[in-house]
Amino acid sequence: QISGLYIRKSNYETERRIFPYLEIGDLRHDHIDRVRVMAAERRPGHPWQRLSVEQFLRSAQLLIKDFSTGQEGLTLAAGLLFGKDEVIGSLCPTYKTDAVVRLRDVDRYDDRLVVKTNLIDAYDVLMGFCERHLPDPFVLEDSVRLSVRAIVCRELVSNLLIHREFTSPYPAKLTIDRKGLHTENASRMFFEGNITLRDFNPTPKNPSIANVFTQIGLAEELGSGTRNLFRYSRSFMGGDPSLVDGSTFFATIPDVVGLLTGGDASARQKPSIDDAILGLASAVDSFTLAQAAEAAGVSKRSASSHISALIEAGLLLGEGSTRDRRYRRR
Known part of the structure; x- marks a missing residue:
């Protein structure tokens, strides 16, 4: 509680915490290569494509120098994005995402998945979980079919992974039940209350992690994802999203049309x-x-x-x- 209060009151971002004994060899180089390829595919000529591993980490603000202490090294963000599973477990023991389906067995669950791997793989695993358990309504926009399921789930999953407070023991959750699709995660609170487009003022909570996700196309620029949720949630399940920020961030896409039950x-x-x-x-x-x-x-x-x-x-x-x-x- 005391550390959480300090984090909220200061400008300190826990993703930038330097771990002096975390080394480049503790990272998955295959994932670093994959991210650089994805960035280049999204934007030909992307500068990450030409950099060495160390240069890439510095460019992405994952290998930094703290000019207040003189300490230099890899950050928590580097470990969470590219660390081997055992490394992540040591750096951040409470990090996990709990995905649950409760449509038939509401007392326990129909399906459950606990994700403790790096953020890049976690995104793929959670998106696959959503695709297995959520229908994809037929929606046309400008005579082109859209996967509103992919759009909505992409925003919820990327937000769940990017904009959470990793030092909190509170586990991130993704739940599919008869009321709709829900996510919740610990948050570094800048604002408390309901988020609407009228008073929406996006604030980056883990900018280094968010930047990597944005560069490889797994997240939108700051604020665009929230606008996409409000734009497409009604086409997905018939209702507007509920977004509530505080020490815990809650997001709900209500199933107004009965997509997950009768419909x-x-x-x-x-x-x-x-x-x-x-x-x-x-x-x-x-x-x-x-x-x-x-x-x-x-x-x-x-x-x-x-x-x-x-x-x-x-x-x-x-x-x-x-x-x-x-x-x-x-």
Whole structure:
């Protein structure tokens, strides 16, 4: 509690704590190489691509000199981003993310995952967990299909990993239950209360970690992620997000439309039907209603309603009379 009070009252960022005996050999060089490749793929000619490992760590502010003490070395952020699992366990023993699904067994859980690995791998593992347990509604924007599940989960997972207070023993949590999708994590509090777009004033809590995630495309620039949540949460589960900051940060995407309960069957089915029809349209010059129904594994009536929606969305064209009507990609 005393250390937490000190952190809140000072400008000290715990991610910048130097560990004098943490060495470059304690880091996973394959992950460092992977991050540099991802940065270059996102922005050709990225300066990280040409740097040595030590130069990269200095450029990313993961190998620093504290000019108030003269101490120089790798930081906690370096260990959390690239450390081997046993190194992370020694640097930050309480670090973990607990992911739980409670849809059928609400007293215990349907599925659970405890993540203690580096932040880069943790992002992939948690995104995979969300993809396994959350449906992806069919959403079009400017005639292009969007994965609103990927957009919303990306923002929640990256926030859960980046903007947490790593010195707190409070474990980060990701929960999928009948009420929606929730995350919570210890926070370095600058503001207490509900976050809205009207009074939103983004403040970086772990800027070195956030910078690495942003450079490789796993997070948005400061503030953009929150705006994405407010923009796409309604398309995902029918409601606006609830974001509450304090000593613990809480985020909730409410399941207003019953996507995870009563409405989940149709929500899961619709994307696969549309994808099957669009896949058929890409494979042949034109197709009939019967062929679409066969490809999607549904009745002609069901296929007809999906085709009508795809025509309205500008993805398909219908040609010919009712009896000989055929469809093709627009």
